[in-house]
Amino acid sequence: MLQYIGKRLLQLIPVLLGMTFIVFLIVRAIPGDPAQIILGQQATKEAVASLRESLGLDNPWYIQYFHYIGQLLTGDFGTSIKTGVPILNEVWPYLAATMELAFVAMVIAVVIGVNAGIISAWFQNSWFDYTAMILALVGVSIPIFWLGLLGQWSFGVELGILPTSSRFNARDPVEAITNFYLIDTLLVGRFDQFIDVMKHLILPAFCLATIPMAIIARMTRSTMLEVMRSDFVRTARAKGQRMFLVVYKHSLKNAIIPVLTVIGLQTGLLLGGAILTETIFSWPGIGRYIYEAISSRDYPVIQSGILIVAFIFVMINLLVDVLYSIIDPRIKYN
Amino acid sequence: MTSMLPKVEVEKQAQARSPFQDGFKSFRKNKIAVIGTIIVAFFVFLAVFGPWIAPQGVNEQNFKLKLLSPSASHWFGTDDFGRDIFSRVILGARLSLAVGFFSVIISIIVGSILGIIAGYYGRWVDTIISRIFDIILAFPSILLAIAIVTVLGPSLRNALIAIAIVNVPNFGRLIRSKVLSIKEEEYITAAKAIGMKDSRILFTHVLPNSMTPIIVQGTLAIATAIIEAAALGFLGLGARAPDPEWGKMLSDARIYLVNAPWTMIFPGLAIMLTVLGFNLMGDGLRDAFDPKMKS
Numbered sequence: 001m002l003q004y005i006g007k008r009l010l011q012l013i014p015v016l017l018g019m020t021f022i023v024f025l026i027v028r029a030i031p032g033d034p035a036q037i038i039l040g041q042q043a044t045k046e047a048v049a050s051l052r053e054s055l056g057l058d059n060p061w062y063i064q065y066f067h068y069i070g071q072l073l074t075g076d077f078g079t080s081i082k083t084g085v086p087i088l089n090e091v092w093p094y095l096a097a098t099m100e101l102a103f104v105a106m107v108i109a110v111v112i113g114v115n116a117g118i119i120s121a122w123f124q125n126s127w128f129d130y131t132a133m134i135l136a137l138v139g140v141s142i143p144i145f146w147l148g149l150l151g152q153w154s155f156g157v158e159l160g161i162l163p164t165s166s167r168f169n170a171r172d173p174v175e176a177i178t179n180f181y182l183i184d185t186l187l188v189g190r191f192d193q194f195i196d197v198m199k200h201l202i203l204p205a206f207c208l209a210t211i212p213m214a215i216i217a218r219m220t221r222s223t224m225l226e227v228m229r230s231d232f233v234r235t236a237r238a239k240g241q242r243m244f245l246v247v248y249k250h251s252l253k254n255a256i257i258p259v260l261t262v263i264g265l266q267t268g269l270l271l272g273g274a275i276l277t278e279t280i281f282s283w284p285g286i287g288r289y290i291y292e293a294i295s296s297r298d299y300p301v302i303q304s305g306i307l308i309v310a311f312i313f314v315m316i317n318l319l320v321d322v323l324y325s326i327i328d329p330r331i332k333y334n
Numbered sequence: 335m336t337s338m339l340p341k342v343e344v345e346k347q348a349q350a351r352s353p354f355q356d357g358f359k360s361f362r363k364n365k366i367a368v369i370g371t372i373i374v375a376f377f378v379f380l381a382v383f384g385p386w387i388a389p390q391g392v393n394e395q396n397f398k399l400k401l402l403s404p405s406a407s408h409w410f411g412t413d414d415f416g417r418d419i420f421s422r423v424i425l426g427a428r429l430s431l432a433v434g435f436f437s438v439i440i441s442i443i444v445g446s447i448l449g450i451i452a453g454y455y456g457r458w459v460d461t462i463i464s465r466i467f468d469i470i471l472a473f474p475s476i477l478l479a480i481a482i483v484t485v486l487g488p489s490l491r492n493a494l495i496a497i498a499i500v501n502v503p504n505f506g507r508l509i510r511s512k513v514l515s516i517k518e519e520e521y522i523t524a525a526k527a528i529g530m531k532d533s534r535i536l537f538t539h540v541l542p543n544s545m546t547p548i549i550v551q552g553t554l555a556i557a558t559a560i561i562e563a564a565a566l567g568f569l570g571l572g573a574r575a576p577d578p579e580w581g582k583m584l585s586d587a588r589i590y591l592v593n594a595p596w597t598m599i600f601p602g603l604a605i606m607l608t609v610l611g612f613n614l615m616g617d618g619l620r621d622a623f624d625p626k627m628k629s
Contacts, residue, residue: 014465015468015469015472018465018466018468018469018472019469019472022469022473023481026481026482026484026485029485030484030485031485031487137366137610137613137614138610140613141606141609141610141613142609143561143565143568143581143584143605143606143609145564145568145581145584146584146602146605146606149587149588149602150599150602152591153591153595153598157591157592268474269474271477272474272475272476272477273476275476275477276476276565276568276569279569280588287477290477291569294480294484302481302484306473309473310472310473310474310477313472313473313474314472
């Protein structure tokens with residue numbers, strides 16, 4: 001097991017190096033001179049030239065790349081041009097916002113998706129099965145930015161029951177401790193604020209949860225159908241075991257592996273979806289952080305932001321692979 | 335002798351049906367797949383004949399008629415420039431389908447070339463190409479597409495290129511694995527033995543035998559590509575005004591959410607239906623032609 005994890009981590013090194021190279025290339029290829037952008041349009045040519053030199057932009061690309069890697073290895077992710085703050089110092093609140101959103105979205109997707117899949121399989125060809133599977137088909141095809149707008153319009157504008165943007169009520173700001181506001185509000189004992197933060201989470205989290213929910217529901221249904229036809233399930237039923245236990249205890253345990261695969265894959269994909277969701281709901285997360293950096297040509301933030309997201313994406317995928325072997329000892333790795 | 339005849343006939347019939355015909359038959363029996371195909375056909379029809387169907391021109395503005403709600407004269411209402419949304423949604427079909435279709439074609443061509451080279455020649459060539467695929471797949475696709483468009487500059491064409499690049503590894507890996515399995519077949523050994531050139535083997539044997547999964551994967555990829563293009567348009571990184579691209583229309587409609595929600599409802603509905611059509615059709619094709627891929 002440890003050997004497998006070690007091997008996978010070693011294999012990650014070339015991928016991570018390649019990722020830094022691609023991000024480096026992309027950021028260098030963005031039109032415009034970083035030195036000029038840092039100093040603004042009014043800057044003199046001399047000032048721009050001297051900044052270019054001090055930033056090392058005059059060096060050949062490979063020297064710049066090695067310099068960049070050196071910086072990364074010493075934990076220097078650069079400084080934001082816009083705020084003048086080192087990126088590692090300012091990125092955490094954004095990252096926490098995305099993680100909180102993604103976590104709640106995944107909980108919604110798993111709880112509803114798995115149960116919908118189970119009930120669909122249990123009552124195969126019933127009206128519930130048909131409705132759930134049609135909804136799941138629509139769910140994977142719906143553009144989440146449109147779903148977000150529909151949610152804002154229906155629950156925010158028409159019904160007026162849910163807030164449509166930001167993480168909390170601007171008039172009553174949350175005291176940031178961990179930057180996970182659901183936790184922070186509880187830590188200071190403000191239950192009213194906790195409810196408010198919850199309300200702010202509902203629309204974006206449901207929006208982000210839709211696609212994984214649909215995929216998880218379809219996957220659960222198909223694996224459950226397979227398992228429920230097997231001999232041990234028939235035996236359990238023949239012994240007079242209650243159907244609820246047969247489904248939730250015996251069958252689910254054996255059907256869960258492919259579902260976990262999908263859950264893992266979808267967790268990684270949530271990061272991509274988060275960029276769109278965060279834009280619609282003005283959610284101050286990492287996706288929005290990068291998107292705004294692109295609009296303002298904040299090169300160091302673009303570079304490190306993309307790298308941080310991609311790194312998390314890779315780590316989630318690794319974690320999922322490792323988890324399989326813990327859950328199902330039958331899976332062996334070469 | 336006469337008793338032999340019917341048996342021969344049966345054998346002939348059995349021989350006459352190719353795997354393709356078998357697959358097509360089971361595809362036609364799959365109601366959901368047929369519905370998907372009808373939806374796709376409908377939008378292809380709109381894309382081709384849109385300019386003749388749309389009641390108004392794409393940029394016919396009339397400020398006196400701005401932000402009108404849906405009515406008999408404007409089925410989907412009008413937008414902030416007084417343009418007919420029904421006409422713009424119809425004319426937008428061409429843009430979305432074109433981006434979906436051409437980006438996937440580019441991904442297939444580039445992915446096939448790289449996948450074939452990697453799978454057929456193996457060794458270090460395979461290692462390098464496969465690692466590049468791994469690296470591209472290590473990024474969330476929409477994030478990489480955004481980054482590429484930032485470099486190329488925001489436009490529909492560049493969005494198409496970005497989406498194509500992001501999807502190359504999916505096809506590349508598919509073809510590579512297909513090539514690896516086909517390479518071991520006896521007819522390839524036979525082709526080599528009679529002195530057939532590598533390039534000829536690749537184009538006459540390997541590629542045609544990899545077509546089924548490519549078509550299945552391609553249909554599903556068109557759905558993803560259409561959503562990604564709309565997402566880029568929505569973020570202001572795809573189509574530019576005044577193109578009637580659905581994602582761009584949605585992003586323009588955001589500020590009218592309170593007063594004119596119809597400006598947002600119909601373009602989104604069009605994206606959803608098109609994507610649904612391709613997903614249903616793709617699922618059906620997979621079940622019919624490639625049962626092994628069925629999840």
